[in-house]
Amino acid sequence: MxxxxxxxxxxxxxxxxxxxxxxxxxxxxxxxxxxxxxxxxxxxxxxxxxAPAAPAPVAPAAAPEAAPEAAPVAPQQARQRVTSVRVAPVNVPGTPCTSNARACVDLSGDRAWLIEDGEIAYGPVPTTSGRPGFRTPPGTFPVTFHSRDHVSSIYDAPMPYSVFFNGGIAFHQGSLSQLSHGCIHLSRAAAREFFGSLERGDLVQVVP
CATH class of the missing domain: 1.10.287 (Helix Hairpins)
Incomplete structure (x- = not known):
């Protein structure tokens, strides 16, 4: 006042x-x-x-709010595992064999085929198999090795274009009028086709 x-x-x-x-x-x-x-x-x-008037107090500047931290991103898988699906073998039309076989032999019908992707790729072609006492055993066997100019050490007989799949039993060029000692005889042309088509590990299915 x-x-x-x-x-x-x-x-x-x-x-x-x-x-x-x-x-x-x-x-x-x-x-x-x-x-x-x-x-x-x-x-x-x-x-x-x-006397100068005292300056009005200045309120301290509010500290800037920290930016919210980004939520952590879950790492993505670099690769996705692909689960293989096994498909059961089915019968190949026109043969007594299944689709997992690469070669098919019908002992009672004296014929054989080559199979690829579940379909007939070659055949049927005529065959002869083991004589009494040397019957060709039925079953499914993998190809083990090839021998183009093979000669039997037991019978001292030539076995051109041999493809072995069950011990000493093989596809090879041989007589189509005489039975074998267990092997599958083929004509020369068929023996060459089997020799060039079958690889080690391919399955040979022999049906009674």
Whole structure:
């Protein structure tokens, strides 16, 4: 309340000084008039008026919010495992054998085929098989090895284009009018076809 009175007094004094100066022909500034008026005040009041006002406290700036961490991304599998599906072998139309066989022999029908992808690739071709006492055993056997100019060490007989699949039993070129000692006789052309088509590990199915 006291300060307001002082300030009002300063304004009155300043205006009075300005008016007086104007009447006398002088041009004092408002700042000079106020300074003159302040000089008339007691020293304690002068300090209160002259002292600069304390600056208003500035609120500290709020710290920037941290960006939310990205959710961890689950690692993806580089490769997907492919589960192999086993398909049961089926009968190959026109033969007594199944689709997992690469060569088929029908002992009772004296004929043979080559099979590929479940279908007949070659044949039927005529065959002869083992004589009594040397019957060709039925079953499924893998091809073990080839011998183009094979000669039997037991019977001292030539066995061209031999493809062995059950011990000493093989497809080979032989007589189609005489029974063998267990092997499957083929004509020369058929023996060459079997020799060139069958690979080691291929299955030979022999049906009674």
């Amino acid at each position: 006291r300060v307001r009175r002082v300030l009002s007094l300063l304004v009155v004094v300043a205006l009075t000084g300005l008016l007086s100066g104007a009447a006398a022909g002088a041009g004092p500034t408002a700042q000079a008039a106020v300074a003159a008026a302040v000089g008339l005040l007691p020293s304690r009041v002068q300090e209160a008026v002259i």
